[in-house]
Amino acid sequence: MESFLLILITGIGLGALYFLLASGLSLIFGLMGVLNFAHGAFLTVGAYIGLWVSTKIMTGGSTLTLIAAMLIGGIGAGIFAIIVEQLVITRLYERHIDQALVTVGVSLVTAAVLGGWFSKDPLMIPTPKWFFNATNVGGAAIQQDRFLYIAVALFLLLLFISILQFTRIGLVIRAGVENRSMVTALGINVRLAFSTVFFMGGFAAGIGGVLIGAYIGGVTPHMSASWLIYGFIVVVIGGPGSLGGSALAALLIGVTQQFANFYLTGLGDFVVVLLLVLVLLLKPEGLLGKAKS
Amino acid sequence: MSTLSLRDVEVTLNGSHILQGVSFDVPENKVTALLGRNGVGKSTTLKAIMGLYPSTGTITHLDKNISDLPTYKIVRRGVGYIPEDREIFATLSVKENLALAVRDSDPNYELAYSLFPELMQRSHQRAGTLSGGQQQMVAIARALLNKNSILIIDEPTKGLAPKLVTAVAAALHTVAGESTMLIVEQNLSLIKRISEHLIVMDQGRVIFEGSPDNLHDESFIKSMLGVSAGGK
Numbered sequence: 169m170e171s172f173l174l175i176l177i178t179g180i181g182l183g184a185l186y187f188l189l190a191s192g193l194s195l196i197f198g199l200m201g202v203l204n205f206a207h208g209a210f211l212t213v214g215a216y217i218g219l220w221v222s223t224k225i226m227t228g229g230s231t232l233t234l235i236a237a238m239l240i241g242g243i244g245a246g247i248f249a250i251i252v253e254q255l256v257i258t259r260l261y262e263r264h265i266d267q268a269l270v271t272v273g274v275s276l277v278t279a280a281v282l283g284g285w286f287s288k289d290p291l292m293i294p295t296p297k298w299f300f301n302a303t304n305v306g307g308a309a310i311q312q313d314r315f316l317y318i319a320v321a322l323f324l325l326l327l328f329i330s331i332l333q334f335t336r337i338g339l340v341i342r343a344g345v346e347n348r349s350m351v352t353a354l355g356i357n358v359r360l361a362f363s364t365v366f367f368m369g370g371f372a373a374g375i376g377g378v379l380i381g382a383y384i385g386g387v388t389p390h391m392s393a394s395w396l397i398y399g400f401i402v403v404v405i406g407g408p409g410s411l412g413g414s415a416l417a418a419l420l421i422g423v424t425q426q427f428a429n430f431y432l433t434g435l436g437d438f439v440v441v442l443l444l445v446l447v448l449l450l451k452p453e454g455l456l457g458k459a460k461s
Numbered sequence: 462m463s464t465l466s467l468r469d470v471e472v473t474l475n476g477s478h479i480l481q482g483v484s485f486d487v488p489e490n491k492v493t494a495l496l497g498r499n500g501v502g503k504s505t506t507l508k509a510i511m512g513l514y515p516s517t518g519t520i521t522h523l524d525k526n527i528s529d530l531p532t533y534k535i536v537r538r539g540v541g542y543i544p545e546d547r548e549i550f551a552t553l554s555v556k557e558n559l560a561l562a563v564r565d566s567d568p569n570y571e572l573a574y575s576l577f578p579e580l581m582q583r584s585h586q587r588a589g590t591l592s593g594g595q596q597q598m599v600a601i602a603r604a605l606l607n608k609n610s611i612l613i614i615d616e617p618t619k620g621l622a623p624k625l626v627t628a629v630a631a632a633l634h635t636v637a638g639e640s641t642m643l644i645v646e647q648n649l650s651l652i653k654r655i656s657e658h659l660i661v662m663d664q665g666r667v668i669f670e671g672s673p674d675n676l677h678d679e680s681f682i683k684s685m686l687g688v689s690a691g692g693k
Contacts, residue, residue, distance in 0.1 A: 343550045343561050350548040353511060354562045354603065355536030458552070 173308035175426045181314030183422025184321035185383060188376030189395055190402035190414045191328060192249075192369015198345045198409015199365050203264055206252050206271035207373060207399065208392030209278035214245030214374020215293070215381040215391060216282050222294050229294030234382075237293065238320070238375045245374025246367040253366040258359070275392075283389035290386025293378060317379055324372050325415050332411065337364050345409040346458070401440060405447045407457020416455055463521075464489045464611045464641045465510065465540075470518035472502070472509050479505045480516065481665035487611065487658070492642040494656035494673060496686060502665045503645040504545050507615050510643075511535060511542050523610060537564060541609035545616045545645075547600040551589025555580055555599055558588050562603035573602035576632040594625030601632060612636070614644040618651060630654070649676060661685045 193207045218241030226233040252274055260267045295313070302309035332338035340361040344351045351358050380395060381387040402421055406413030421440050429436035447454065463486040472480040480502050487493045495503050509516040512532040520528045527535050536542065550558050559573065559580075574581045577598040583591065588599055597617060604612055617633060618626040630651045633644075637655040646652050652659075653676050661669035668685070675681040 339553070339557055339561055343553060343557075346550050346552055347548055349513060349532070350544065350550070351561070352532040353513065353536060353542050353544065353548075355533050355564045355607075356561070357531075357533045 169306065170308040171430070173306045174310060175430050176423060177305065177308070177310050177314055179423030179426035180419060181317040181422070182426060183419040184317040185376055185380055185395075186398050186402050186422055187321045187415055187418035188324065188372045188379065189392075189399040190406070190418055191324065191372050191411055192365070193373075193399050194403045194406060194408055194410065194414045195341070195345075195365045196369050197403060199341060199348070200257075200261065200344075200362055201264070202257055202261070203268045204257070204271050205268055205396070206256075206274040206278070207369065208396035209252075209275045210245045210249050210370040210373040211377040211380065211392040211395065212278060212282060212387075212389060213248045213377070214241040214370075215377030215387045216286060217241040217244035217374065218378030219286070219291055219293050219381065219387050223291075227294075229296055231296045231298075233294065234296055234299075234378075238378045241378045242371040242374040245377065246369075246371035249366040249370025249373075250363050253363060257366075258362075279389035286387075286389075288389060290388050292386050293381045295382050299382065313379075313382065317383070320375060320379065321415075321418075324375070325411065328368060328372075328411055331368070337361060341365055398440075401444050403454075405444060405454060407454025409458070410454065410456040413454050413456030420455075462489050463487060464523060465643065466519075466521040467506070467510070468519040468521075470506070470509055470516050470520060472505050472514050472516045474505070474514065479665055480509060482518070483662070483665070483667055484518075485660045485667050485670055487641060487643045489641050490639075491657040492637045492640075492644060492655045493658040493660060494652045495643060495645045495660045495662065496652065497662035498686060501662045503662055504615050506662070507542075507613050507643070507645060510613060511540070539608065539610035541604035541607065541612045543600050543604045543612065543614045543617060545619065547593075547596045549588045549591075549596050549599045549603075551587065553588055554585050555588055555591070556584040558599050559584075559603060559606060562606050565607045568606040569608075570606065572636075573605050576605070576635060577602055577628075592625075594621050594628065597621060597625070597629055598632075601629065605636065609640070611641040611643065614642060614646075616645055616647060618646065618648045626651070649682070652676065 189211055193204065196202050196204050218237035221240045222233045222237040226236055256270055256274060257267065260270060299313045301312050303312050332342055340351060340356055341364065344358050344361050348358055380391065384391065398421065402414055402417045405421065406417030424443060425436035425440050428439035432439065465487040468484050470480055470483040483506055495506065497503050505514060508514045510520055512530055512535050516528065519526055522538055522540060527538065579595060580598055580602055588596060601617065618629050621629060626648065634655050653673065656673040659671055659673040659675065660667055
């Protein structure tokens, strides 16, 4: 039972990190049809800004420092996302191959610049003392950072759902996911919605970058590479454009991966790919995605 | 005076030269019907006006060339658009569909709900679960919330049951009295009732511009539209 609880909560924590990366990716693809491989760069930029805040601006590895690193890292990554959108992506709408190539390029350039500026070696984000302490849950010793990942992901999920459900820009985004050209035919400048989505996506990825940096034990220029793959898998399984779908898929993948790693001796990645294949075969629009008519 | 003028408008899509120099005027405060056989470019003309398809030539709205404006700016000038196939937002509620369309500070919900009282009762229902006729009501109501100098309407009764055609036609008839409209419609009886100016297209060009009185002439209908008077 202790092992079960440990794996379950660790899996949910991992799923929370996947969600932070995938939520923006899903909205950006769902609303704009943009294959944004630069999304991993948003994560990395957020992580380095968080690192800079927690080592140069504030010191001591306190809880406050970590919160500031997440917030400023998130905002910085959000602004970086808008810059990438305005400078690069607005010129490439409907050109999927060009989008993929150019955004991969942005990712590589960003990694090279960050590597040259900071270091190519892993740099530790200072964390509070409680971060890696264990808490007893039903007999299982759970590392406390997992609860932070879950809380942050839940907070962002609720924040994004509130923005989407209760604000005018959210209404425009939801409508745009469904039928972008009709939104413009109602006199709405859908570009503003696009930039908002890029900021939201960059913000979540930036916060995710700080937390992932802490989780994997160091920030590196290429830290987002493997995470971005999982981000895309979450988007496909959850359904592009569906925030709830991303949350559900991230949870499913995180938990399945952890259980498979434990009970099938390290086959977690294989089982996740199997899950992806099953969803593509049985429900190609994703768990909560809308089938294209 | 014309609210809208097209001069030598051409549209090429995927290598097909669909509009080949379309020119006509939409007079102010009149309902202009755009007729023609299927596939002659009527809907393409409307989409070109709305900036949804790239075009060459000149499209003038209230003395300003709008050819190069993005769609949202054309709409904000007071060009209301009701597309073919409704294009309502299926996952949004009726209320949200209407709220999304609001541009004016004092949207005319009274007019929309007086024409389609059903929409008020169904305001919290997902638009995707409405019948085709109710979806068309949402599409029309959406355009009527704002003050428009012209309404561009693409086949409003297409695919509707006869009873709903009557309801939609009655609503358009009510609005027609005080609006400038450019309407594409296959239902000739509706066109006879509301139109005051007639344009007929064939093979991407305008082949007739004049009075809708011609629609009472069987030979005109047959030669221009390829159908008998009761055929559409």
